[in-house]
Amino acid sequence: MQNLRKGLAVYFDKAEYTYMVLGFFYLGLYSAQVLIEPPKATYDALELVSNLIYLIFVIDLLLRAI
Secondary structure (H helix, E strand, O other): OHHHHHHHHHHHHHHHHHHHHHHHHHHHHHHHHHHHOOOHHHHHHHHHHHHHHHHHHHHHHHHHOO
8 A cells, every 4th residue: 555655646746737737728618618608519529528627636636535
């Protein structure tokens, strides 16, 4: 278990900026959905990408809870 925590700590250090970029991208997608009100097909595509980013954040949260 100790090795797993050390490995995750290294991963989190390397992925910090990636998560920051994903966070801003998620915010941009959400803003586009709310402010621009795109057509249904575009809205659905934005929603899918937003949900995938959200899933990445949930997985990150679960890994940090270990």
